[in-house]
Amino acid sequence: MAKQLLGKEVAAALNEKIKANVEGLKAKGINPTLGIVRVGERPDDLSYERGATKRCDTLGVAVEKFLLPVDVTQEELMATIDKVNEDENIHGVLIFRPLPKHLDEAAVIKALKPEKDVDGITDGSMVGVFAGTKQGFPPCTPQACMEILDHYGIDCTGKKAVVVGRSLVVGKPAAMMLIKKNATVTICHTRTKDMPSVTREADIVIVAAGRAGVVNESYVAPGQVVIDVGINVNDEGKLCGDVKYDTVEPVVDAITPVPGGVGAVTTSVLVGHVVEAAMRTVE
Amino acid sequence: MAKQLLGKEVAAALNEKIKANVEGLKAKGINPTLGIVRVGERPDDLSYERGATKRCDTLGVAVEKFLLPVDVTQEELMATIDKVNEDENIHGVLIFRPLPKHLDEAAVIKALKPEKDVDGITDGSMVGVFAGTKQGFPPCTPQACMEILDHYGIDCTGKKAVVVGRSLVVGKPAAMMLIKKNATVTICHTRTKDMPSVTREADIVIVAAGRAGVVNESYVAPGQVVIDVGINVNDEGKLCGDVKYDTVEPVVDAITPVPGGVGAVTTSVLVGHVVEAAMRTVE
Incomplete structure (x- = not known):
């Protein structure tokens, strides 16, 4: 019989490390925060958002939601990306995709700062993975x-x-x-x-x-x-x-x-990226 | 006995295609041009530059050289990159590297427009290769x-x-x-x-x-x-x-x-990229 590699065991161990890092950040007055950008109310997105929010809560990471109507304009969405990019209190950003068809998703991804790209979707993050460097974050x-x-x-x-x-x-x-x-x-x-x-x-x-x-x-x-x-x-x-x-x-x-x-491990990886992004700001 | 795969045969075939594309561009009033940015006088760079310039000449591609002293400041070099980026008559750019140690090479690479990056050094080009898309150019x-x-x-x-x-x-x-x-x-x-x-x-x-x-x-x-x-x-x-x-x-x-x-093939690939970059501007 094969050994079962259980996601919950891996996640539990990751969560312990993340909690310790969160404590270290809070001692320095930094409150690690995930910004979630969601357009519309797609059930899959809502379900993932609930999971991520719950995991953030458990680990002491704050969540700030930017909820936009399904018919949001490109300009409004880009303004939101600018906002999360510029907000020093938001360390990582998750953008739900695919975006509705009337929006230019490539332009949105291009606008996001790689250092906040905890989901590994920007060019900067992809080059980090390809080159094996710590630029951005891997998916x-x-x-x-x-x-x-x-x-x-x-x-x-x-x-x-x-x-x-x-x-x-x-x-x-x-x-x-x-x-x-x-x-x-x-x-x-x-x-x-x-x-x-x-x-x-x-x-x-x-x-x-x-x-x-x-x-x-x-x-x-x-x-x-x-x-x-x-x-x-x-x-x-x-x-x-x-x-x-x-x-x-x-x-x-x-x-x-x-x-x-x-x-069972991916949400912990995401939250770990947010905390890592926050840690990189004080390195 | 193994078949010899000869670079000169491959280059000759590529050169024919490139020449045809150059003619097509010139018929539209476009003069495909490679910008070469060289800092100092390193023998390896000079040798590669001679080869590339000769190949460009043969194929009807213009070369514009931006030669900077070995003690050039970061500001002057960045201004040169801005210049080649903005110059619509320069379609591809080759920057000799490594740059002298007092210069921030990463910043220079970051500044170059991927659409002119015929040597495949920018993040944009690397993502193009990783993703298999036509963004920038492969090395x-x-x-x-x-x-x-x-x-x-x-x-x-x-x-x-x-x-x-x-x-x-x-x-x-x-x-x-x-x-x-x-x-x-x-x-x-x-x-x-x-x-x-x-x-x-x-x-x-x-x-x-x-x-x-x-x-x-x-x-x-x-x-x-x-x-x-x-x-x-x-x-x-x-x-x-x-x-x-x-x-x-x-x-x-x-x-x-x-x-x-x-x-024996790489120089033709480089010149081919310059011509392709020029073609993309009119697509």
């Missing part, structure tokens, strides 16, 4: 994968890591972060030939294919660590990952469940 | 590798490509460009264990290790295409690549020589 999901590896003491140096998926939000940044951890990294995608033969050679497999159950027992081998980034709803209406858990789990050494894996 | 050396593959009809889709080296100027961008070409890409580096076992599995190997002769016959297998990015000087004072040509060439299917391989 929360791939970093959550790294936090899981770190928490469970899985050293990547010299290991073979395979990333399934080449998206800009997960696959590519995850690959760059694994390279920084000295893994030999292979990126697979829909055009890869005989993917099972590639993934079976890995020590660590990060699956961000975006399709339910695409990685089955033929893709894995004993001794492997499998991190499942997928969040899908199956035919029975249940949450499931990109990995066929029931048949893969008996083969491998360690695996993240869905739900309860990567997804 | 010339990894693109020269892709031009060689394209010229010789080597399709990457579904192929296994291994990049040796994880630098920000060659290894990482080459990997991103190969992913865009639908290859399954592995990035190796100094911390990779048993690198020969990894590179032997590849269909295409791009070597950017930065060390003479590090890839020998044990790293390769029949049927492979090997692109050698290295430029080193060996004990006898001769130019040589990162690949041990004499012992690797008899094993593989196709290989670039050094000199005469990748290095």
